[in-house]
Amino acid sequence: MIQHYCKIAFRNILKYKIQSIISIIGLAVGFTCFALSNLWIHYEITYDKFYEGVERTHLLYQEATFSESTFSTYSSYMLATTLRQEFPEVEAACAVYQRETGLKTKEGKTAKVNCMYADSTFLEMFQPTSILSGSMEFLYSNNKIALTEETAMSLFGSTEVLGQEIEANDAPKTVCAILKNVEKHSNLYFAAWTMSSQFQKEKSEWGVHRFQTYVRLRKGVDATSFQEKMKNYESGNQWYPKPLEKYKIIPLTQYHYSAINEKLTLKFNYLVLFSIASGMIILCALFNYLSLFITRMHTRNREIELRKVCGSSIRNLFILFGTEYLFVLLLSGLLGMTFIELSLPKFRELSEINGNIYGESFLYFIGILFISYILLIPFIVRRYYRQSGNLFLFRKCSIVFQLIICILSLVGTLN
Template identity: 35%
Template sequence: MIVHYLKIAWRNLLKYRMQSVVSILGLAVGLACFALSAFWIHYEMTYDTFHRDADRLYLVGVNDDSFGGSSASFTPYALGRYLKEHYSEIEDYCLFEAETFFVLKDNRMLELPMLLPDTTALRMLDIRALEGDESFLRAGTTDNRIAITEKAAKQLFGTTDVIGQTVTNANWNKEYTIGAVVSDWGVHTNFPYAFLGNGSGRTGWDDYTYRTLVKVKPGTDVSRLLEKMNAHFPEELTKSRYQENTGLTRFYLEPLTGLRATEGFILKNNQTVQFRYITWFAAVGGLIIVCAFINYLTIYIDRFRTRRREMVLRQVCGAGLRSLVTLLCTDFLLTVLAALVVGMVLVELLMPIFLRYSLIQDADFSNYRSILFYILSVSVVMMAIVVLWVWLFQKRSLHGNMHTGNALSGIAWRKGSVILQLTVCMAFIFCTVAMQLQLHHLRNVDTGMDYRGRAAVSIWMNVDMNVWAEKIKALPMVTEVIRPAYWPLLGEGAYSSYLIDGYTGMEGRLEQPLTFDEVLAGEEFFRFYDMQLLSGEWVSAKSEYCQVNIMESTARRMGWNPEEAVGKQLFFVNREQEPMTVIGVVKDCAYKSPTAELPNTVFVNTDQMKWMHARCFVLFKYRPGTWDECRRRIEEMQRAELPDRKLFLYSEEERYNDYLKSEDALSSLLGFSSLVCIFISIFGIYSLVTLACERRRKEIAIRKVNGATVRHILTLFFREYALLLVVSSLVAFPAAWWVMRRWIEHYNRQVEIGFLPFLLIFVGVALCVAACIGHRIWKTANENPAEVIKSE
């Protein structure tokens, strides 16, 4: 019997070719979206889950907003023991430092991550010695021995038999002896390492170089624990030997496995897609799934109605509930099976593109669980619909089943399906257009500085960059070079920060000090970036250290306009230091991420900071279109002359584009999603129109007999779908506009979305719908009415 049902299901797939193709492709696209979204979310949320008791591990942070808050998770060594002694909820703690180990390999500098754990970290985290003896790490003493992972050993030496070998940290020109080969956490961790070494030995409250992990006891209410910690914030953190007032007032406890969703931990300019964009991608995938499933459901229910006579005949011949359910389930299961095959093919085809945009590395993509869940969900829903429909079918009389079909509810269902699909389609298109407009605005709006065609180079350490300034100037691609006394504004930005708790015109002190970024500057630096002076004079070689320029937004936060700010003073938390005097106000320049608020910024005379010159950069301009060649030439010179030094080479334009990496990825995914939605919606509408034409052939024929022309019939259908399009736009556009306004508000420079995008999207979708349904309606309207009535 099952073979008979399979034959009938196959014949139905062929009979309704267009509807079958649309259903299969819609479900397949939904499957691909679901599988990729589930994989991405699962991958991001399973960082560091391999640690023992990972669900009880928390990273301790403080509200340090230096340099935009990127160092909030660095704490002093003494904090770990303090927390363990003062809070019974904390079962254990560990600390470690992280740095980069520079190794010269085949005349190239490799940057490998290194962790410097204390003895508690080795006790609490999953680190195993595979070869050698790692006791030197547990001794807590500083010596020249380090441990290496298997992967790093094979990369550097081609073997894991490396005990006793030496490796040199080129940055500090220090040689280490390998004492052990240890297990590796891989790349699916927020704290990767290739080497393990001994810590710096700084054990006090003043050096914020450690990451502190605490393990809470089972059943601990972490929110209550955090309240207690903040209610008794240690006095040692509120001041230090460097600062009278550090500005620290509260703790944060972030789950170790949830750090990827914590924007304070992931740097704004890190080349990682922000977690909120990943959730948006998942939401987009969810809408595609809903759109595809509703489209499939609508087509399937319409096909139910077209098969009423067939079901009546089977009922007359003795078919029962079980028989009819089995028949219909075989029909949709064959469709689901075909969608499964096509969906798997789509996943394989899209995987390379997906991995490129998601920046996922070294991941085994196992999609069987998510795909099985998707298929089972679709099957369960459809099974419920089949059983309900057959039960209602058997409850009616044969005459009722033959001649009635609850036409009003069927029409309402079809119209609702079309409205939903068009709504999702137009919403996606609008979001994509709005995102592209915002990205175009960010790349072309006046940023207060010109970063195009600018780059910076430095070689650390102990290298005379004045010599390299002449080498860079000799390159034919380079048009201008300035002396090595500055840092690149986008590539590095501020080199230090201050806490300010007072300024001219205010009484008393600020309870919460303000953080100010300090940027090395001078007249040639301002000219290099084409920055604009609004009032006063530039910081120059004649300026004292305490004479500074500030940005316009900084002045306005103090309550001054640019003219009023000149001559005003800013007071350090440590009042023993001479206050800064404003001698000029600079137009705001966006040297931070576009999603970050413009920081309070002061520009100081770089010549007053001579000790920084050994670490400064050569800033230069290059001709348009020559950056790749320019970079290649500089890298070749460095490898030939100073291969054991670390090269820093930045294109300011590339660095600015890095800020928008998440936006570019989401924009591309949204663009693809919009195309998918257009495809699903248009072909879904075509399928519904085809079924509608089949059902209304007799109506159309009678209209033609009564004098209706093809034009009248086309107008009848177009009017119906135009109304549905208008209703969809009235839902889609306000909802999409609200969502995109919320998204655009994250940026410090925002595009204005006018009426034109709404009009163009509406007209474009209307033309697509008209082109989609016009051919099918034209064909039906031109049929011979006599033949139609005769066949009916």
Template identity: 35%
Template sequence: MTTHYLKIAFRNLIKYKTQSVISMLGLAVGFACFALSAYWIHYEMTYDAFHQDAGRMYAVRVNNSFEKGKLTHRIPHPLGQYLKNHYPEIEEYSVFNIRLCKLKDNDKWLEVNMASSDSTFMQMMNIKVLDGNTNFMLRESQEVAITQEMATQLFGKESPLGKEIELDRKKKKICAVVSGWSKHSSFHYAFIGDTNYGRGWDFHLFNAIVKLKKGAEVKALTHKMNQNFPDEMKKNAYGETGITTFFLTPLTSLHYDKDFPHQNDVIIKFNHIVYFSVVGILIIICAFVNFLALFVNRIRSRQKEMALRKVNGASNCSIIALLLTEYAMILASSILTGMLLVEILLPAFINYAGIVLSRSTIYGESLAYIAGISILASIVATVPIYLFQKRTLQSSLETGKGRQTGNMFRKGSMIVQLTV
């Protein structure tokens, strides 16, 4: 029976090939647009989610005294210990600085990130020393640690320990290999060192991440912190700072926050990606309504065929199964075409979005999004297919019956498409 349904469905798709191609291409474009943008949104919203207990980590930020209404993540180094000492809700803290450096690699210069940190950064962020010693953490040290990924990029399979590199035109010696993060982080780094940074209250050079204890209320803690804002933050050796308010931003939300600076030339805002995703959904809705309207109209034009099948013993369920098979073939063709579009667009998309993940991961999630939309579309389509199938059988016996409803459905679908 299934083979019979597939044969009949295929013949009808060929018979109405123009309508079939229009429906297929419309749905395919919507699928590809939505799948890529939905994956992009998911990627942006999962920055730093790989950290252990990431859901309890918050970036400490303050009001930007130079730009009213904006925030800054730059704070003085002593603030981390101050918060840990004064607020029992804070389980751990990490204070560090990430800056862009120039690395000389043969005759060219590469841009790499250097982390200036202390033991709090290593411990809380679970950074492991894989080989070598911890001299890179000493004050005034000219030695640095390199991540395993960067070491492989520069030296291949050779051990980097003891090798000399040039960072910002200064000679540095590699004393350790440490575990690194993926670039799916707001604070990715290639080297750790240069700890000789201003450590006093007057130098707002560092980032601070705090991990709250389980059950701690963020709003209550923020209110308490602002009620007892440290005087050292309000004024320093240079006078009044204008800094008066703390903000705790979830670590996983920091990347797409509008006030968080990015180290590359990012011109795409997070809400723009959301708009793009919404456009994809609207394209799917428009194409789906158009396809459903054409499909229902095709059912109405085949009312004599339906009546003949009924007379020859076909049940309502078998007729609905036949119609849904045709619908499923269009949907399957749209999915395949949509994935083909994803394959064609993927290299440009990865380059434009700055996504650093395997193609298989992107394909897998894109297919999951498309499958979810397809299942929802199938559920929605079942009701009108059932109703119009039933009415067309009745109208085959009574001329004109159901025509008014059909016209209303056609006009309604046109209104929906024009509105979209």
């Protein structure tokens, strides 16, 4: 019986091949765009999620003095010291300085990498990596440096490089440790870690703002109340009586896609709008096909009545029409997966993101199937019991709905 239904479904798709092809392509394109945009959104909102206690970790920032619409995340090292010593609500705090640094070996091999300048407080707070070989001297000496596996392989072609001499921005350094590669899905990614005499000097100066300050609050501490307490803190320093007054905090997991991130290359709300637009494309294609499918059901009245006379139940009719309906949805899903597979390498190259898209895409497709069949059931029930009503009401509503979606999409694009 199922084989019979499949044959009928396939014949009807061929009979209305132009309508079927348009519906299949429309659903596939919408499905592809929706899956890719949601992969990107998921990647953005999961930055730094792997750190322990990240839900209580915040970055300090303030509004820049030269513009009301811009922000600065730079602060004095003394800010982290004050937070650790004066605020019992703080579980841990550290100051970090990162910059692009040119590394050069004696053989002339060079690399531009993101270099971390931080002391042991950063390691205690985040534990971003582990030492594979060597010692912790790079935390205390100005002429020592630690390289990640990836950086060591890039410069020397090996990780057995302890004691090797390199130049970091023309300053001589000795490799004293090899670190496990750092997770790139992080605002705190680095490829080398060292110290400098300038870092040590600026640790006790309020006036130098080159560090980013991170704070992890204790469990149960309200972030808003803590921010208000910072605002009212008085240091007793005549030059900086209220050094924390202008600072605010933002959860570390929200920083990457927020307007505060000065390195942001694409506004997060654009990704959300693109995802919404993709969802609208799916809805338009789905309602368009459903409208055409229901119209076809009306033209098959004689076939339906003959099947009822021959003993077909509502269940049999649902399997008949559901099989044909499922064929189009499955074909659109397969075509959508093909589009994803073809576009994914270029998408990863342009966006520089990773992640498993196929698991989530399958869930999206199951959701589309579920919604589609929920919409189809009442029309099959009506056809079986020959209930009266405006036969083209749904089609009219469908056209109006698609028109509204198109207008909203145009307005959103213009804005």
